[in-house]
Amino acid sequence: MKRVRAEVLSTRKLGAYHQLTVVAPEIAEKARPGQFVAVKMPDRREFLLRRHLAIHDASRRGGWAGTLEFVIEPSGPGTSWLAAARAHSFLDVIGPLGKGFALPRRLTNCLLVAEGHGAAPLYFLAQELVAAGKRVDMVVGADTMERVLKPIDAKRVSQTVAIVTTDGTLGDRGAVMEVLPAVADRVRAQVVYAAGPARTLEQVAAFCTERGLPAQVALEERMGCGFGLCYTCVVPVARKDGSGYDNLRSCVDGPVFNPARVLWDRWLGERPTMLPTPPEGLPVVRSWPG
């Protein structure tokens, strides 16, 4: 983990997204697919905390050595500020952070499932898998054409690509879950990696559990710091021995988790069950601070 002053090399529009490239050799050298960085915002009242960006690519060799790429979907003041970053300005970046994807040792057929801008880390993963001699196939989905991230890159890096959009403007009309079973059969998937909206990941998790497919998913939970200090980005994850669960920090214990151990209902559902249990007979009057 390094803290660097990174120069913005370029920003460019990518459909509905923005691609941001920064020079950060110390981070690029160590970055693994699935990891992220924490970028400091300027001192203004509307944003205070760092913004956390999944690493979309890290170039270690060649003309672009030492650069990091991110895909930004402008959705609030912070991401809009980042999307408008000018070339040659500087960003305060801490990274690489978190646990990335683990590459399979024996199994070879890897199916990557991406939806929306969550696809960003999977392109980095795909390159690493191919470099490790694995077969990569992809399912890429989004609402509409502008939100399908880099379909041409997907074709370049993988054996087959299934593209689906909700409105049918690119690829087949539908959702990733509608094509996933057929694609998994066709490519004889042995391992599944997924990133995207939590609800989609929950369905991917159920599918993988049912088929007995090993899987890893990159989760997004709102973070305070990004490096393990504040305990705000927790996700409930079952213990390996089944003796209960722990609220794990997605910044240091994730953001990549085994979806079979994520307690999706507790994480995403109506959550009163997670409130601390009071001693027998006493009312809970307010959630505990801390």
Place this chain on the structure above:
Amino acid sequence: MSDGEAPGRSGGRRSLRTDLGGGLVLPTPVLVAAGCVGTGRELGGLVDLRRVGGLVSRTITLEPRKGSPPPRIAETPSGTVWSTGFQNPGVAVFVEVELPRLARGGAPVIVSIAGGSVDEHVRLVGALQTRPEVAAIEVNLSGPDEEMRREVLGEHVDRTGEVVGAIARMSLVPVFAKLPMAASALPDLARAAVRAGAHGVTMGAPPAALGVRTNDLRPALGGVTGWLAGPALKPLTLRAVFETSRVVPEAPILAVGGVRSASDAIEMLLAGASAVQVGTATLVDPMAPVEIARGIADYLRDKGISSPADLQARLRVPAGFRATDAP
């Protein structure tokens, strides 16, 4: 981070050594606030802990706590609304695993504790008692009082005195009472805590807060209500520190809430604090506690002041002003 020297000892700078009494001496008057030091090993990679005034642990309870449901943090103008619900492994695991890690970096460790009853507090102190790593204990009094079935233990003068007294009688290290800064009975609470044996006061526990999302009509936090943090708190903290220091001038005050620059910290000292704790600013910039301390040293040198203690409570208040006269 090039020079490994503590700021107090580096050339040309004033000593920032801060003696809070009771054997508690900090290398600088800038600590990391409770809930912002992780489990003790995360901060070490980002900052030289020998240059940090002290670390306040996350709040520890007797039994392990899972904490609040996510999301646990949301940004708000000049601040955050957050609640972790005291997620912690319980005092037994804390003492075994986290405490040695917190102490390893060399910064003094203040352990934050919270309980729902007098008995729980006493047992917490009992579990920490034998550990040499514990420089002081901070009692977070903003949690519910389960014994008396009240929302906030530290809003009641009688109970604050009772709980703090039980802890102080037992503790071998200085005890700081972290009082709710928004409590209307603040002067009485501070007096009760100090009279009961608290060595000092941490000012303070933040006001409760709510965030609202308009897109899906939900509260911003999974636990619905949380606590305000960040620069938005600064004037509230200043006033609470100021009032407290006038009623218990003999007790050191640790100011927490809204400190993110050296200027903020100096203002807290002028208002009556002996040291400051930095929370949200540490989450954004792990070097903040060191940079704030450096800024204080620069200010002292420029003004020809010899130590941070000489700034303390030097706010020039009109003669005849009494805090209780204020609106």
